[in-house]
Amino acid sequence: MSTMQDVARRAGVSVSTVSYALSGARPVSAPTKARVEQAMSELGFRPNAFARGLASRRSRTIALIFPATEAGISGTVAEFVSSAAGTARSHGYHLVLWPFAAHEAEEIRDLVHQGMADGVLLMEVCLQDDRVEALHAAGVPFTMIGRTEHVEGLTFVDIDFDATVRQAVAHLVDLGHRRIGFLNHSATSHAAGYAPTLRAERAFGEAMRERGLEAHAVLCDENPAAGRRAMTELLERDPAMTAVLTMNEMATFGAAVELQARGLRVPADVSVLSIATSPGVGALSNPPLTTMHAPGSELGRLAVLSLIHLIEEPDGHPPEPSLLVCDLEPGGTTAPPP
Amino acid sequence: MSTMQDVARRAGVSVSTVSYALSGARPVSAPTKARVEQAMSELGFRPNAFARGLASRRSRTIALIFPATEAGISGTVAEFVSSAAGTARSHGYHLVLWPFAAHEAEEIRDLVHQGMADGVLLMEVCLQDDRVEALHAAGVPFTMIGRTEHVEGLTFVDIDFDATVRQAVAHLVDLGHRRIGFLNHSATSHAAGYAPTLRAERAFGEAMRERGLEAHAVLCDENPAAGRRAMTELLERDPAMTAVLTMNEMATFGAAVELQARGLRVPADVSVLSIATSPGVGALSNPPLTTMHAPGSELGRLAVLSLIHLIEEPDGHPPEPSLLVCDLEPGGTTAPPP
DNA sequence: TACTCCTGTCGAAGCGCTTCGACGAAGCGC
DNA sequence: GCGCTTCGTCGAAGCGCTTCGACAGGAGTA
Structure with a gap:
């Protein structure tokens, strides 16, 4: 060398x-x-990265706290990671992923104190989140993907669950549906205060209520079998249901199977609309699922840009938060009710 | 500070x-x-990590080249990552993930030359792999997860696809099956020289031939719809098929749906055995899938240990490669043929 | 013409740590 | 008591870079 x-x-x-x-x-x-x-x-x-880092006190590295759960990661997250890595690189930063579970706030702070990253991206944020406080206390620039309950003074990019759910409901209502169910993420995520689960639930309830419609929402584990059971539960709550909104990819497949098993045709008898969906998931089923796909790439890009702004202009006024709505991608599973 | x-x-x-x-x-x-x-x-x-790194010429960091594809990552990979991160930490190393696509060998070499990692873990290895040569040329210690065609002088940990497929076939044959199909990964992965696809295909062919049985194998994209089609294809090739071996999680769900659609009961009419499966996937279907689950954690642990050995004892003799067999986890989808 | 102001370059002082050689103080055998 | 090693500690020399102050020389200004 x-x-x-x-x-x-x-x-x-x-x-x-x-x-x-x-x-x-x-x-x-x-x-x-x-x-x-x-x-x-x-x-x-x-x-030499170390010499440079030592002399300049900057690592030119952005760390993404990576939820190394056992469940794997979705296409949306993967898309987010690629896009964030690319954006960082084109601005002269490296993106590295730090695999840490949600409770390892201490370890995160340690690494930050060692100077290993100029800034941090935090994903899978819960409404109450220790890591946010840890990062805040450590004085590191950070951007959340998602957001806590209170976001004063914090920088974030997130899916606009409220607008997305409203658009989804509007799409179905415009087609003529009045009896709509919602198949959400798991009870576990709900209990953990996982923000998307809670926000979507709230938004669905409000959107339906505003129209004078009844909101039937169920929580559901992230697998096809649970999806079948959840679909069963929804149909028991309202046997005349004509549309179901889902925000749970694996469960959506199961729900479709259950409908088929009951002789209900999609979309002739029941429409299915899947929101916050990973790219390509719509094409996995037949007919292709109508989806509102999560803007993973765009979130990645915006998150990195915000963070770089925070790093390079610590005294500038903080970047505007971004709230992105999922895009409706027409497929073959929504239609007017019978 | x-x-x-x-x-x-x-x-x-x-x-x-x-x-x-x-x-x-x-x-x-x-x-x-x-x-x-x-x-x-x-x-x-x-x-301070930089001062330490500069003075000691060691970063105490291990980089995992992370396949940032759009498809997301499986539970096995996630399990691998957690376990590797934990093992590294308990030996005083940090594990960071570098998101790089397969063709970015140059970027990887760059980072290594900058001294950002003492060693590298390379996953999703193809039989021919540029990155292996790049790392070798750069003179960095590295361990493969998976392996290239020729492995002389290289360190790796891998699933023993040969033994796993043989055990899977043996399990089915012991139950009395003679007509067994194999549902493999995608044609794309096959064409890219993705080692698991190729090795499993080869092993299945051999295991069946040795028993004088006919080997019906199909390649299949990683989604339920493709799984249904692949199942159809297998049944056309041999309508009397009584068992199907799968190495493709998403497709397995589709295959099960197709069997159900044809009125074939699992396992009474057709047995399904899924190999190299992520943890928890078996429980996702009803009845629970019989699986041979991939030893993700153990691979992570061994890979990190090998790599640390390589880093800390560059002149010691290289660590033995590890080949691990997937564990049979009994479920409810294999039974004697009708 | 005399002055200021840039431009382009250099030398040197660190950044915070590791590591090497040195050295006093014990502890040892004889 | 003598030299010998061993233990515990110190000081200083880097590691390879950034960055600050300085300064020569040409351009611009009055």
């Missing part, structure tokens, strides 16, 4: 000039710059 | 003594050590 010294010697300039040529922090004349670049590429020079 | 200087001053010792107390690289008397530790905790001292 060659060092800046080597580059400086070869280019016939001082080390500081090499540094300036690289960073642009001070002007360097075109011919000098060219010689430096020549020397760098001849030597295959890579600046 | 307090520094070692502060700690040294407070404890009334020199900086180097603090360093030795922390690292144990030289003996430090018990009372001195106690004073130093006292001072450290009073000040909330965290050693």
Whole structure:
């Protein structure tokens, strides 16, 4: 590994000039710059990350706290990660993922104190979240993907569950549906205060009530078998139900099976609309599911941009939060009621 | 942030003594050590990772090249990540994930040259894999999860697909099945040289041929709809098929639906055995799937241990590769043929 | 012409840690 | 008591970079 010294010697300039040529922090004349670049590429020079970090107190690294649960991660999260990594790279940052469970706030703070990241992205945020306080106390710039109950002074990007659910309900009501069920995430997530579960539930209740409709909502584990059972429960609550809104990918498949088993055709007898869905999931079923797909890429991009703003302009006014609505992607599972 | 200087001053010792107390690289008397530790905790001292890395040329970080595809990650991978992170931590290393697509070998080398990791874990290895050559050329210690076609001189941990498929076939044959189909991963993965797809296909062919049985294998995209079609194809190839071996979680659900749609009962008419399966997937269907679950945690642990060995004893003889067989987890979907 | 102001460059002082050589103080055998 | 090793500690020299102050020399201004 060659060092800046080597580059400086070869280019016939001082080390500081090499540094300036690289960073642009001070002007360097075109011919000098060219010689430096020549020397760098001849030597295959890579600046040492530690030396740079030590001298500049910046790591040029963004850490994404990564929910390393046993359940795997969804396509939306994967999309988010790719997009965030790409955005970070194009702004001269590395994105690294730190696998930490929700309760490991201490470890996160430790790493941050060691200077391992200039800023942190926090995902799978709960309405009350220890990690938010830990990061806040540590004084690190951070952006949430999702948001806590109170967001004063915090930076976040999130899906606008309220608007998404309202649009979903509107879509179904416009088709003529009046009896609509909602198949939400799991009771576990609800109990843990997982924000999407709670916000969507609230929004569904309000949207239906405003129209004078009855809101039948059930919580449901993230698997097909639970989806079947949840569908059964919804149909028991209202046997005349003509549409079901789902926010639970695995369960949606099960719900479809249950409808089929009861001889109910989709969408002729019952419409199915799946919201906050991963890309490509709609195409997995036949007919293709009508979905409102989660803007994973856009969230990734915006989250990184906000965070970089926070890092680079700590005294500037904080970036506006972004709330994104899921896009309706027409499929073959919504239609007017029978 | 307090520094070692502060700690040294407070404890009334020199900086180097603090360093030795922390690292144990030289003996430090018990009372001195106690004073130093006292001072450290009073000040909330965290050693600066960059200074440490710069001085010692070691980052105490292990990077996991993380396949940031759009498809999300399976429970097995998630299990692997948690276990690897835990193992690394208990040995004084951080595990960070670097999201990189398969073709970004250059970027990986760059980061390594910057000294950002002492070693690398590479997953989703293909039989021919550029990244392996890049890492080898860069001279970084690395361990593969999976393996290339030729593994001389390389360190890896992997599922023993050969033994797993043979055990799976043996399980079905012991129950009395003679007409067995195999539902593999996708044609795309096959074309990309994705090792599990190829090895399992080969092993299934051999295991069946050795018993004088016909091997019907199909490739199948990773979704329920494709699973239904693949099941249809298998039944067309051999309408009297009594068992199907699957290595494709999403497709397995679809296959089950197709069987049900044809009035074939599982397991009374057709047995289903899913191999290399994520934890908990068996319980998702009713009756619970009989599975051979992938040893994600154990792979994570062993991979990290191998890599640490490689890092810390570069001249020792390389660690033995590990090949782990998936565990049979009895469920309710295999039974003797009708 | 004399002055200020940039531009482009250099040297040197760190950043906070590890690690090496040195050295006094014990502890040992003889 | 002598030299010998061992233990515990210190001081200082880096690790490879950034960044600050300084300064030569040309451009701009009065």
